[in-house]
Amino acid sequence: MAAATNQARIGRIGLYAFLVTTCLFFSIPLLVVISTSFKPLSEVRDFSVFQLPAQMTAAAWGKAWQSACTGTECAGLHIAFWNSVRIVIPSVIISVLVGSLNGYALSHWRVRGADTLMLALILGAFIPYQVIIFPLVKIFSTVGIFGSVACIIAVHVLFGLPVMTLLFRNFYVGIPNELVKAARVDGAGFWRIFLFIILPLSVNMLIVAAILQTTGIWNDYLFGLIFAGHNNTPMTVELMELATTSTGVVEYNVSTAAALLTALPPLLLYFFSGRYFVRGITAGAVKG
């Protein structure tokens, strides 16, 4: 008996030791970044990165936002932040709504060639997008919108649609088709059924999809770099510029503050909508 409990206790201690180590392993870099961002430049230069700031200051944050140099301009990240917002909001709204519309059409209406379309979508979701960047650049240049907000939004919508459509289709096949039939007998058509019956049932799914898209698009770097054009560069691209623009000393405190600023929006989003996220993911079929 005693031996058994002892063994169990040792096992438990081992488990906790392992958990604490992993926790530290993952959180130390984050802690270092956070602590560095609150240090004055002198401390960054003269002390170890593991030391906590002796003098807390938010100066680096202010500089990262307002006046740090990115390339030749020295205005911080605030312009890029608003660029990102201008890109993310329409991209998310359009891709989520169109994805949900596609999913509804594919799951509840007889669409000619629906199976082929599904196959194409699944393939589309897996194609490495580097492959089609060059053709896309060509196409957008020909149309004449290359390097504009519209262009980068179009790119995000295009690349988001396969996954959004699959996500919503799989959610909507769980909604009994009799619901749609009942509405058709009641006289409602394709759009009215979508707006008044399907969309209200999808609130949780819409939130999940919006979170996925917002995070994905906010964190995008490559598309922003290529398609957005100089006046609309998103925050991620500017962050890279900021970190690589050096005038003598490397201001790690400003770089880390800028990195945290860029990472903050998706983080806050998860923080405030985690509840819906779980609810949406676990939401099963709808029973009448």
Place this chain on the structure above:
Amino acid sequence: MTGVRVIGVSKSHGLLRVLQDIDLAVEPGEFTVLLGPSGCGKTTLLNTIAGLDIPDSGSVFIGGRDVTNVDPSGRGIAMVFQSYALYPTMSVRRNLSFGLRVRSVQRDEVERRVAWASQMLQIGELLDRKPNQLSGGQRQRVAIGRALVQKAGVFLFDEPLSNLDAKLRMETRVEIKRLHQELGATMLYVTHDQIEAMTLATRIAVMHKGRVIQYAPPDELYERPRTMFVAGFVGSLATNMMTTRLSPGDPPMITLGTGRFPLDRYDFTSAPAGDRDVVLSVRPENVSLATSGQAGTVEADTLFTEPMGADTLAWFTLAGQRISARLDPHAARGLTGRVRLAFDLDKVSLFDPASGDRL
């Protein structure tokens, strides 16, 4: 009032022929039940009439108008679905009024109809609840209410009671019958429960493998089934199907074990020629115990009895075949050994063993 005519409707899903050349006429005000085993195409036929499925060939007329290519909303029908299909995000009131608002019915008229239907179905207190706050029976009533407010000429029901427990099913059955009498509307009702069919219908269409086998009033269906399938499918107690020998003459005789029975009043579709094997269908309630020695009786051995309350179902073997009789519980008590059975020969049916058709 509106009648429904289905003319030569066929429909396939891939290689599977779900509906094969269906003809069906429902007179105005009639209560027609589509009865058949699972998968025989009842729902598909109903959906075809509703316009939710498009037939490969044939046409559908409602109220004398060819609606084969008309949308469900334009056919003047209302439908109740098997799974209720209430709109989950809408209150009961919204569920009832959705169709009317879609059709831009005036607001006070909408309210009048919702009040009328909810009073008729006693769902007045439920109007502000959501479907997931209702019991199965209440949902059922709301689903019927949603059809009622349409004031359609034709009501289509797809197994509306199959999700209810036995007691509720009986109550709702009575309710539907009352509604039919009060509204006088034409009703088409799908079920695979033959008690439901017998109690509700003015005429029953028995379906099997995508065809309508027989379309007749319940008593005719019960007493003069056109095929062996109909005889076997209709009736709450399974009918006895026995292989017997038929010999022509005046009257024609059938031989069963040691017994010989004259068929002097049987209405043959064509006069029998020559000795042949036939299938005799005799319902349990038409088998009785006889006092020994009578003519037109036959000896059988008792197997066991199943008391069912009002009567007892007794099982015997006769010439190597099983036969059941629905007996008075007193008469059946303590029944053992060899007995003599008599048949009500006016109520038997004979079938060709090969084709299954009535003789």
